[in-house]
Amino acid sequence: MRKLGCFGLLVLVAGVLAVLLVVHSWGGAGPNPRTLTFQVTPGMSLNTAARDLEKAGAIPSAGRFRLLARAFGSGDGIKAGEYRIPPHLSQADILKMLQGGRTLQRLVVVPEGWPAVQVQDALTQAQGLTGAAPLPREGSVLPDSYAFERGDTRASVVTRMQRAMTTYVAAAWAKRKPGLAVTTPEQAIILASIVEKETGKPSERRLVAAVYANRLKRGMPLQADPTVIYPITHGRPLGRRILLSELRARNGYNTYASTGLPEGPIANPGRASIDAVLDPANSQALYFVADGSGGHVFANTLAEHNANVAKWRAYRAAHGI
Numbered sequence: 001m002r003k004l005g006c007f008g009l010l011v012l013v014a015g016v017l018a019v020l021l022v023v024h025s026w027g028g029a030g031p032n033p034r035t036l037t038f039q040v041t042p043g044m045s046l047n048t049a050a051r052d053l054e055k056a057g058a059i060p061s062a063g064r065f066r067l068l069a070r071a072f073g074s075g076d077g078i079k080a081g082e083y084r085i086p087p088h089l090s091q092a093d094i095l096k097m098l099q100g101g102r103t104l105q106r107l108v109v110v111p112e113g114w115p116a117v118q119v120q121d122a123l124t125q126a127q128g129l130t131g132a133a134p135l136p137r138e139g140s141v142l143p144d145s146y147a148f149e150r151g152d153t154r155a156s157v158v159t160r161m162q163r164a165m166t167t168y169v170a171a172a173w174a175k176r177k178p179g180l181a182v183t184t185p186e187q188a189i190i191l192a193s194i195v196e197k198e199t200g201k202p203s204e205r206r207l208v209a210a211v212y213a214n215r216l217k218r219g220m221p222l223q224a225d226p227t228v229i230y231p232i233t234h235g236r237p238l239g240r241r242i243l244l245s246e247l248r249a250r251n252g253y254n255t256y257a258s259t260g261l262p263e264g265p266i267a268n269p270g271r272a273s274i275d276a277v278l279d280p281a282n283s284q285a286l287y288f289v290a291d292g293s294g295g296h297v298f299a300n301t302l303a304e305h306n307a308n309v310a311k312w313r314a315y316r317a318a319h320g321i
Contacts, residue, residue: 026068029088032058042080059091069095082150105147112143112270113196115235123154139189139265176278181213190261192269192277197226201295205276210283222255230266
């Protein structure tokens with residue numbers, strides 16, 4: 001009887017150890033030493049995925065993975081997509097990832113103030129997208145980070161960027177301040193693109209918007225340097241000073257040579273610049289010039305502005321700019 005009792009105890013201990021080993025195999029660190037990318041195609045079965053995971057080195061055995069998945073998994077199907085599997089991720093967590101659809105997020109980032117040509121460049125260079133990158137209409141893309149999955153088309157991402165802009169402008173226009181200098185959402189985008197290119201300081205956007213609004217209402221030319229540059233570079237950096245001949249050119253964009261807004265946007269403005277145009281600061285300023293600190297100094301009169309310009313020129317001379 002004592003021998004039978006000892007044998008039973010040994011069997012029980014062995015059983016417990018076996019269960020612990022199985023649990024450790026399922027929930028413990030996986031064999032893969034590096035991050036890998038794994039693709040689940042539409043309609044792929046768990047069996048096929050298990051074989052591919054074993055080939056990739058993410059799991060030790062496809063057959064054991066299937067058995068353990070049936071024993072410990074939720075029973076949900078795996079979801080198509082591209083997955084990034086970290087080093088030594090457990091088999092349990094791999095299954096949860098595939099069943100939960102936690103796919104790899106690829107991003108195209110469009111910073112505020114990028115012109116359409118740079119958006120097209122970013123889409124062309126984005127790995128994982130398919131098809132040609134269309135050139136978006138200037139001012140039609142809302143700057144943001146856009147997630148995509150491998151195999152998405154570049155055209156579909158542009159469509160989402162443009163839909164985001166349309167949605168945001170519609171909501172912002174509905175909350176606009178009364179008495180604006182712009183009378184349509186299209187005009188708001190044009191002016192916002194100028195504000196975007198004129199200042200990178202958030203605290204100045206509404207003041208810059210106010211200056212241009214005041215000038216539009218008085219019939220004064222906007223005299224915005226970025227509008228002169230746009231027909232030359234399509235929004236890319238000029239890399240030199242503007243020529244006198246370029247300041248006199250008549251091309252639909254030069255706001256030195258004509259009054260009113262240019263014929264179209266000169267960049268893709270961000271939310272803050274759109275908001276600034278639709279709610280400009282309460283200011284009578286008509287002029288601004290750089291102050292040497294990355295910002296600008298504003299003036300209500302030409303005499304004040306000329307004094308500020310003189311200070312800026314002296315600063316440039318003193319600093320060898």
